[in-house]
Amino acid sequence: MEKVEPVLTVSGLRKSYGSREVIAGLDFALARGECFGLLGPNGAGKTTTLRCCLGLARADAGDITLVGEEVPHRARQARMKVGVVPQFDNLDPDFSVAENLLVFGRYFGISDALTRSRIPALLEFAGLSGKENARLPTLSGGMKRRLTLARALVNDPELLLLDEPTTGLDPQARHMVWERLKRLLSEGKTILLTTHSMDEAERLCHRLMILDMGRIIAQGPPRELIAAHIEPQVIEVYGEDAPAWASARAGDFARRVEVSGETAFCYVANDEAPPLLAHLAQRRELRTLQRPANLEDVFLKLTGRELRD
Amino acid sequence: MDYSFPRLSLSAIAVWRRNFLVWRKLAIPSVLGNLADPMIYLFGLGYGLGSLLPEHLDQFGGVPYIVFLAAGTVCASTMNAASFEALYSAFSRMHVQKTWDAILNTPVALDDVILGELLWAASKATLSGLAILIVIAALGFISSPLALLAIPVIFLIGMAFAGLGLIVTALAPSYDFFMYYFTLFVTPMVLACGVFFPVEQLPAAMQGVAGALPLSHAVRLVRPLLLGEMPADPLPHLAALLLTTIASFWLALMLTRKRLLM
Numbered sequence: 001m002e003k004v005e006p007v008l009t010v011s012g013l014r015k016s017y018g019s020r021e022v023i024a025g026l027d028f029a030l031a032r033g034e035c036f037g038l039l040g041p042n043g044a045g046k047t048t049t050l051r052c053c054l055g056l057a058r059a060d061a062g063d064i065t066l067v068g069e070e071v072p073h074r075a076r077q078a079r080m081k082v083g084v085v086p087q088f089d090n091l092d093p094d095f096s097v098a099e100n101l102l103v104f105g106r107y108f109g110i111s112d113a114l115t116r117s118r119i120p121a122l123l124e125f126a127g128l129s130g131k132e133n134a135r136l137p138t139l140s141g142g143m144k145r146r147l148t149l150a151r152a153l154v155n156d157p158e159l160l161l162l163d164e165p166t167t168g169l170d171p172q173a174r175h176m177v178w179e180r181l182k183r184l185l186s187e188g189k190t191i192l193l194t195t196h197s198m199d200e201a202e203r204l205c206h207r208l209m210i211l212d213m214g215r216i217i218a219q220g221p222p223r224e225l226i227a228a229h230i231e232p233q234v235i236e237v238y239g240e241d242a243p244a245w246a247s248a249r250a251g252d253f254a255r256r257v258e259v260s261g262e263t264a265f266c267y268v269a270n271d272e273a274p275p276l277l278a279h280l281a282q283r284r285e286l287r288t289l290q291r292p293a294n295l296e297d298v299f300l301k302l303t304g305r306e307l308r309d
Numbered sequence: 310m311d312y313s314f315p316r317l318s319l320s321a322i323a324v325w326r327r328n329f330l331v332w333r334k335l336a337i338p339s340v341l342g343n344l345a346d347p348m349i350y351l352f353g354l355g356y357g358l359g360s361l362l363p364e365h366l367d368q369f370g371g372v373p374y375i376v377f378l379a380a381g382t383v384c385a386s387t388m389n390a391a392s393f394e395a396l397y398s399a400f401s402r403m404h405v406q407k408t409w410d411a412i413l414n415t416p417v418a419l420d421d422v423i424l425g426e427l428l429w430a431a432s433k434a435t436l437s438g439l440a441i442l443i444v445i446a447a448l449g450f451i452s453s454p455l456a457l458l459a460i461p462v463i464f465l466i467g468m469a470f471a472g473l474g475l476i477v478t479a480l481a482p483s484y485d486f487f488m489y490y491f492t493l494f495v496t497p498m499v500l501a502c503g504v505f506f507p508v509e510q511l512p513a514a515m516q517g518v519a520g521a522l523p524l525s526h527a528v529r530l531v532r533p534l535l536l537g538e539m540p541a542d543p544l545p546h547l548a549a550l551l552l553t554t555i556a557s558f559w560l561a562l563m564l565t566r567k568r569l570l571m
Contacts, residue, residue: 017571056413056570058311076416084414090407094331103330106323107415155415 005068007032007159007190008053013062015048015214022048024214026062030159035181035191037201037208039299041308045214046194047087050161053192054079067158080108083152087163087194089144091136097123097147098132101154108155115154125183126150127176142173149180160184162193166200178203198296212303222295229298231255231267235276236289238263245286253279260305267293311566315559317424320417324425325432327408328398332433343437347386348444351378354505368507370536379445380532381504383438383459384466388524391434391467392495395474396487399426403478409569419570423562427471427554434467435460445535453537462534462547466527469550472557473523479564503528523553 006029015023023045030036038046051057053066055075064071069078092100098119105115123129126146131139139147145165152160165181166174174197181191181204195201201208202222209219218225226232235254237245239262246264250257253276254266268276273290280288332339355375362374369377402408409422439460445451477490501511502524508516519525526546533540540546 054414058570076418079414080416082414086407086410086414088407090411092327092331092408092411093406094334099330103323103327104411104415106326107320107412107417109320109323109416 006030006065007067008192009063009065010049010053011063013049013052013064014060015045015052015057016060022214023052023059026211026214026216028209028216028219030190030192032158032190033185033188034206035185035193035204037205038192038194038211039196039198039201039208040194040211041303043213043308044211046211047163049211050084050163050192050194053161054082054084080155081158083155083157083160085145085148085152085160085162085165087167089148091144091147091151093136096133096135097128097139100136100147101151104151105154110155118154118156122150122153125153125180140173142169142176145169145173145177146180149177153184157189159190159192162191164194164196166195166197174200198294198299202295210299210302217302218298225298226293226295230293230301232270232293233268233273234291234293234297235266235268235273235280236263236291237266237280238287238289239285241283241285245283249279258300258305265297267297310563311570312563315420315424315562316418318418318421320421321424321428323417324412324422325429327412328402328425328429329432340436340440343386343390344440344444346389347382347441351375351382351441351445354378368510370532372536376450376536377532378505379441379450380535381528383441383445383463383535384524384527384531385499385504386441387434387438387463387466388470388495388498388527390437391430391470392474392491394430394433395426395471396478396481396490397484399430399475400478400481400484400487402426403565403569404481413569419566420562423475423558423565426475427468427558427561430471430474431464431467434470435464438463438467442535451535455534455537455539459531459534462527462530465547465550465554466523466531469523469527469553469557472554472561475561476557476564479561479568498522498524501525503532521549523550526550 008030010029011027013023013026026049038049040046048057052059053064053071055072055078058072066078067081071078092103095103101119101122102112102115119132123131126149128143128147128150149165166177169177178200185191193204205222207219207221210217218229220228242262242264243259246257246259250264250266253272254268255272256267258265266276277288277290280286355378359374364373365371412422413419442456442459446456477487481487501515501519502508502522504524508519508525511519526549530540530543530546
């Protein structure tokens with residue numbers, strides 16, 4: 001029978017670097033088999049949260065239970081049952097594809113024979129069959145990312161922590177990683193991922209949490225977040241005159257308008273879209289695009305449009 | 310800072326084996342590279358300078374200068390090999406390739422990573438010292454089987470300098486930082502610690518300082534063994550190298566915890 005307790009529980013997590021508070025009280029839990037997304041602008045505390053969960057950064061306060069083990073006290077035992085895909089590639093450049101997996105298995109105390117027996121399936125999963133002896137510098141960015149994912153599976157983990165798993169990948173590679181992650185979910189693995197790709201979060205995550213300045217500013221399933229936080233339709237208006245039009249007229253038609261550069265984003269209810277479109281049809285100098293609201297709209301509404309570096 | 314006692318486990322072996330596997334791919338050039346530099350010094354100074362010196366000087370233990378110098382070269386070269394590995398190579402793994410970050414995501418703890426690196430740098434230094442030992446034995450400069458006892462001492466020398474190197478690595482912002490360590494610590498030791506001439510030839514005030522440095526302890530243990538004698542008073546020298554190893558390992562670990570596990 002499936003265990004009912006959460007795979008990861010975080011409560012009251014706080015962490016400061018000097019006077020800068022990077023995590024200001026986080027509570028969340030991951031149920032077995034779910035994909036949970038951590039979203040937030042740069043510096044929101046996503047990576048630090050992952051590091052605390054793994055026992056690699058010492059929290060100032062809070063309790064963490066990872067795959068049934070108390071962290072940081074039993075972090076080593078916990079990491080035995082967890083796979084990690086880090087934000088930046090740290091494969092071993094001196095090793096072949098197979099050696100990367102073999103050596104990584106040793107860190108888990110897995111015998112070479114057992115890892116060797118797992119390598120064909122891991123490479124098949126990563127779309128790297130036949131690349132056993134390929135040298136690392138000959139792999140593309142997408143192949144390296146997939147190898148990192150295969151490496152994170154070498155210990156057959158219960159939980160995968162993925163820190164921006166598809167950042168920097170081309171669309172083909174990104175879709176392949178998504179497909180593989182869905183396959184892992186269907187096999188019963190639990191996934192915690194951080195991402196800047198709203199598309200990724202909407203496709204993969206059962207539930208997600210938006211962080212800003214170390215605080216939770218919204219959480220829930222992607223569809224519910226969109227329904228709760230934002231008007232259902234967006235009409236984007238482009239053109240040199242769009243900002244001027246937005247400040248003069250948009251308020252007559254839309255509940256909420258945001259201007260970014262030469263684009264005005266008009267947020268409207270379903271029945272408010274036709275009058276706005278009819279009005280825009282007379283303004284030939286403005287180009288328009290109507291689309292349903294998505295997670296990115298929620299994210300930008302909640303965290304603002306200013307750059308966060 | 311996390312001052313807690315190192316929690317060591319057999320996981321360190323996995324870290325050692327990782328480095329060994331990389332080394333194995335480049336073993337021959339690596340050993341030859343480690344041999345070239347000390348051999349140039351040994352032959353250049355040993356025969357060149359040695360030919361100007363009177364034969365069988367008491368200060369050189371009554372043996373030809375090149376035989377005297379050979380023992381010093383073994384020690385200096387072991388120190389160099391351990392230092393290079395613990396500085397440049399370990400720094401690459403920690404900071405550039407992020408190999409340590411990858412390992413820390415597994416059940417291997419930082420304590421074991423540092424222990425694995427210490428043992429690895431000492432192992433590589435031992436190979437380097439051993440290679441020179443073999444060359445000078447082949448040249449007929451070693452006559453006694455006591456020289457075999459030098460091998461564990463060489464490993465200990467490697468450990469001491471690996472530990473010291475790992476401290477510097479934990480503090481280093483970039484590769485350039487290592488030049489200070491070599492210029493201010495390693496090179497002066499090569500000149501002052503009895504590699505080229507006995508420490509006793511130094512002015513009295515300097516003898517005390519030079520004699521306390523780790524390379525002096527190394528030379529005082531290895532030279533008698535290679536000349537076929539037991540070292541006169543080995544325990545203080547062994548203790549000094551062992552203490553250097555333990556203290557530097559602990560300090561390196563605390564500094565690396567501070568750097569990586571924030």
